[in-house]
Amino acid sequence: EEKRWVMSDFEVGKPLGRGKFGHVYLAREKRSNQIVALKVLFKSQLKQSQVEHQLRREVEIQSHLRHPNILRLYGYFYDQTRVYLILEYAAKGELYKELTRCKHFSERRSATYIASLARALIYLHGKHVIHRDIKPENLLIGAQGELKIADFGWSVHTFNRRRTMCGTLDYLPPEMVEKTEHDYHVDIWSLGILCYEFLYGVPPFEAKEHSETYRRIVKVDLKFPLKPFVSPAAKDLISQMLVKNSAHRLPLHKVLEHPWIVQNADPSGVYRG
Ligand SMILES: CC[C@@H](NC(=O)c1cc2[nH]nc(NC(=O)c3ccc(N4CCN(C)CC4)cc3)c2s1)c1ccccc1
Numbered sequence: 001e002e003k004r005w006v007m008s009d010f011e012v013g014k015p016l017g018r019g020k021f022g023h024v025y026l027a028r029e030k031r032s033n034q035i036v037a038l039k040v041l042f043k044s045q046l047k048q049s050q051v052e053h054q055l056r057r058e059v060e061i062q063s064h065l066r067h068p069n070i071l072r073l074y075g076y077f078y079d080q081t082r083v084y085l086i087l088e089y090a091a092k093g094e095l096y097k098e099l100t101r102c103k104h105f106s107e108r109r110s111a112t113y114i115a116s117l118a119r120a121l122i123y124l125h126g127k128h129v130i131h132r133d134i135k136p137e138n139l140l141i142g143a144q145g146e147l148k149i150a151d152f153g154w155s156v157h158t159f160n161r162r163r164t165m166c167g168t169l170d171y172l173p174p175e176m177v178e179k180t181e182h183d184y185h186v187d188i189w190s191l192g193i194l195c196y197e198f199l200y201g202v203p204p205f206e207a208k209e210h211s212e213t214y215r216r217i218v219k220v221d222l223k224f225p226l227k228p229f230v231s232p233a234a235k236d237l238i239s240q241m242l243v244k245n246s247a248h249r250l251p252l253h254k255v256l257e258h259p260w261i262v263q264n265a266d267p268s269g270v271y272r273g
Contacts, residue, residue: 039085069120090140104201111264134190170203185246192241233260
């Protein structure tokens with residue numbers, strides 16, 4: 001079944017966006033007329049950042065995953081200078097742009113997204129995969145408004161450890177900031193950060209200086225602003241996920257049973273507005 005894809009199999013359309021090491025374009029696979037997203041990464045940039053092994057892992061992991069809230073990776077190919085990933089097209093675009101536009105999400109929308117992500121993480125952890133980079137920039141919205149986890153660049157199989165993070169610190173749990181051992185509980189922490197950011201529009205430990213964010217994370221200096229109004233049930237869920245001791249974080253199946261999720265999440269996992 002491993003088909004060898006080439007550039008001429010596709011008709012490339014408009015640029016959809018950009019990320020680290022490259023761009024992503026709308027494309028149509030000529031034989032099937034299937035619309036896809038073609039992610040084009042530059043080998044030169046991958047090499048100088050020494051992330052080729054990470055990309056291989058991203059492809060290896062994402063190509064074997066099948067879940068409605070995880071973006072499909074259909075295949076890949078490369079030429080002299082670039083690597084191409086053939087990805088599922090998420091027709092409603094990037095979640096972080098939607099969050100910026102709305103400032104913050106309603107409790108129903110937030111709970112619906114958090115429930116979808118919890119289900120996706122249960123599936124991932126069941127396959128011994130930790131995503132480790134759950135944040136708005138890595139979330140896309142499908143044609144029916146469903147959430148899709150994209151960009152498995154930082155994901156790992158639980159048996160092998162690694163660290164050296166770059167980018168925002170905001171989403172890192174204490175054990176990763178303190179560079180101690182970490183496991184799948186890191187994704188529960190990130191889900192808590194995400195829930196807070198959906199409801200308030202900013203992550204909980206945001207600060208001007210990295211050093212200040214670091215201090216607030218390791219101290220779990222969690223504060224709930226008075227505005228916008230957020231229900232006590234939502235705050236209770238967030239407080240049970242943002243716990244320093246990773247073993248005491250609310251397990252994902254308990255997240256799905258939490259009253260705030262039960263009362264606010266749309267059972268279909270799709271937010272219809
Ligand atoms: C998450 C970053 C990552 N992105 C992917 O892998 C991506 C994979 C993938 N599949 N579908 C996408 N869809 C879009 O990017 C998209 C953007 C805007 C859209 N709209 C504009 C507003 N309009 C009102 C509605 C339609 C629709 C779809 C993306 S991004 C990445 C990483 C490295 C290099 C490039 C891209």
